Amino acid sequence: MNPTKDNSFIENEEENQTRAVTEKSTHDAGVQVEYPRGLKLIAIMTSLMLGTTVMALDATIISVATPKISTQFRALEDVGWYGAAYSMLLTAMTPVASNFYKYFQPKYVYLGSILIFEVGSVVCAAAPTSASFIAGRAIAGIGAAGLLQGAFGILTYVCTLEKRPLFLGGVVSLFGLFASLGPVIGGVLTQRSSWRWCFWINLPIGGLVFALIVLFLSLHGIDQTTRQLPLKTKLRKLDLPGVILMIASVSCLFLALQEGGVKEPWGSARPIGLLVGFCLIFIAFGIWQWKAGEDATVPVRYLRDRTVIWGSLYLFWDNMASYITIYYMPFYFQAALHQSPLKSGVSYMSLAVPQMIGLFAGGGITTATGHYMPVILVAQVLCGIGSGFLTTISTSTKTVVWAVFMVLTGLGIGLGVNVPHIAIQAVMETDNDIFIANGIASFFGQLGGSLAIPISNAVLLKGLRNFVPKYAPGVSADAAIAAGALDVDTLTQSPVDLHGLRQAWAHSVGWVNILLTAVICISVPTALGMRWLNIKKVSQEREQAKQKQAGQNDSKGSLTDHSPN
Incomplete structure (x- = not known):
């Protein structure tokens, strides 16, 4: 028996099954939802x-x-x-x-x-x-x-x-x-x-x-x-080699970020080796995805769509901004303003609640007008203004002042975060395409959020090493870092040094907010790369196409019913 002929027969059989399912689903697509x-x-x-x-x-x-x-x-x-x-x-x-x-x-x-x-x-x-x-x-x-x-x-x-x-x-x-x-x-x-x-x-x-x-x-x-393909075909198309390469590359990156500058210096062999491993495995993943075509975990054709790729890059920066505020503004409340963890959480609501309002408002405006690009541009302006002002916070900043800055930042983040997903649903016509394209965008978003934490942590530590000797010369920077945000009071009995420590924490968080502002500014050109569409118009065209297709299918069914046997 010739194995080449057997493999050819199996592939042809799978192609025939796929073609049959495609023809059936094309007919079903005309059914009005x-x-x-x-x-x-x-x-x-x-x-x-x-x-x-x-x-x-x-x-x-x-x-x-x-x-x-x-x-x-x-x-x-x-x-x-x-x-x-x-x-x-x-x-x-x-x-x-x-x-x-x-x-x-x-x-x-x-x-x-x-x-x-x-x-x-x-x-x-x-x-x-x-x-x-x-x-x-x-x-x-x-x-x-x-x-x-x-x-x-x-x-x-x-x-x-x-x-x-x-x-x-x-x-x-x-x-x-x-x-x-x-x-x-x-x-x-x-x-x-x-x-x-x-x-x-x-x-x-x-x-x-x-x-x-x-x-x-x-x-x-x-x-x-x-979804109606044979199970064996589905398992083959799930791209197991691509999944393994994806997990391996992301694992190397996370391990490098987890250990570099924390357990070992960035210049040591292990973090550098992990970063090199990430790059090499990710290149191998990209080559495999290109060769796998439509059966790839991330089919290359989606990356050729400007809305998918630019929307994904926007989510990378937007999620990075969101995670910076979630993880690092509490340091300002707890270390600089001497708030308890519970009160710090309440203070953070000045950003979280406007963010939630922004999410609803952005969706409502887009639904009412059909336009999503003006929403994301207004969002970035608000967010940029708010984060820019947050770079100026200190121990003497009044509550109403930092709260206004937080409101502007939260409202901006909330208004813009859904826009790439909306844009993707406007440019992708089938549910399968929407699942894959949204998966790509979400991957970039999760990656941005994950990278935000170690990068911001490095900025915060650098800020403490710079400001603690300046504002609290009686305390070492290493001691302040080891004590953390909640044990600032245990480091010194001097009121002057204690006030200086809190000021050092405030200015260090201000440095993190400079990073936040830079991230938001970088996100603006990525947002501009997406297609400007009116989703109301696109939606109406799609519904009309479905109704037209349904009418044609009904006509064909009627003719079939009346045809002579």
């Missing part, structure tokens, strides 16, 4: 919003609980992995999750993502050792990637393109709010009960999401071209 309404729509939107809520909580709730967890496990050296394991798998698996939504039924992929996330939460909550806790964080990160992509993609079956910005704003707004509330909730649970409740809390929320999806989510108008 009935979008959910009333109670059913409310239940679906509630489930998607809660799904992003648990994901957002899990990303930030651990920040306050980390000292207690590492102390209980006696594993201070593992602290960096508590956040990195989650964000590393979330980033790497985001485009992979998009492929699963492309080849399998979205409802079941979303339910599977919830289960994986819940399993990760249980492993964390019940973890007897630091290693098992890290494993739970990694599992939760995999599930979170599916939740994020599912929320973006399922909206294509819930409402027309014209209404999608408003619905998308609702889903993402809770993400921003609860990402900001995470440290506050984590602090309350850790202080009043146990750090383990930071993860047990995900179970009832996730269970409610699972039940609502099972009971109310029935999707119509799904492109069956890829």
Whole structure:
């Protein structure tokens, strides 16, 4: 038997099956879609919003609980992995999750993502050792990637393109709010009960999401071209080599950022080797994606679309800006203004609440006018003004002043964050294309957010080493860094040096805000690269095309019924 002929036969058979499915789905595409309404729509939107809520909580709730967890496990050296394991798998698996939504039924992929996330939460909550806790964080990160992509993609079956910005704003707004509330909730649970409740809390929320999806989510108008392929063909098209290369490259990058400048100097062999490994593996990943064509994890044709690539780059910078404010403004409140972690969380609401309002407002304006590009440009102006003023904060800055700066920054971040996803849904016509393109954009966004933390940390430390000797000469910079934000009072008995230490922290956070302002300014030209479209017009054209196709299919069906046997 000739193996070459056997392989050729198998490939031809798969092509025939694909062609048959394509012809059927083309006929089905003409069916007019009935979008959910009333109670059913409310239940679906509630489930998607809660799904992003648990994901957002899990990303930030651990920040306050980390000292207690590492102390209980006696594993201070593992602290960096508590956040990195989650964000590393979330980033790497985001485009992979998009492929699963492309080849399998979205409802079941979303339910599977919830289960994986819940399993990760249980492993964390019940973890007897630091290693098992890290494993739970990694599992939760995999599930979170599916939740994020599912929320973006399922909206294509819930409402027309014209209404999608408003619905998308609702889903993402809770993400921003609860990402900001995470440290506050984590602090309350850790202080009043146990750090383990930071993860047990995900179970009832996730269970409610699972039940609502099972009971109310029935999707119509799904492109069956890829979803009706044989399982063997689907598994081959999931691009396992590409997935392995993606995870390996992202892991090298995260390890380098985790250890460089923290455990070992940046000039040492290990961080440099990891960065070189990241570059080489990422190049190999790019070559493989080019060779894999449409079966790639990240098909190259999407990167040729200017809205996808420029929108992805915008999300990279926008998420970087968002994470800088989430992680580093609390240092100003706690170290410079001497606020408790709980009060610091309340102060941060001056940015988080306007950010949520901006998300809703941006979606509402885009839905009403059809234009999304003016929204993102106004957003960047507001954000740039607010962050620019935040570079001037000091210990003497009045509350109303820094609060106004925070409001402007939060409103700007909220207004702009959804625009790339809206633009992608305007330029991509099929649900499969929307899943993959959104996956690419989300990958860049997660990567930007993850890179923001170590880069900002380096800026903060450099600022402390510069300002502590200047404002508090009686205290060493290394001692101030080792004490952290909450133990500033323990470093000196001198009121002058204590005031100087707080001033040093304020100016160091000001340096971080200079980075924030630079990031926002860089994001403006990337936003301008996206196509200027009116989504109301695009939506109307698509609905008319569906109705026309449905009418043609009805005519063909009528002719077939009356044809002689």
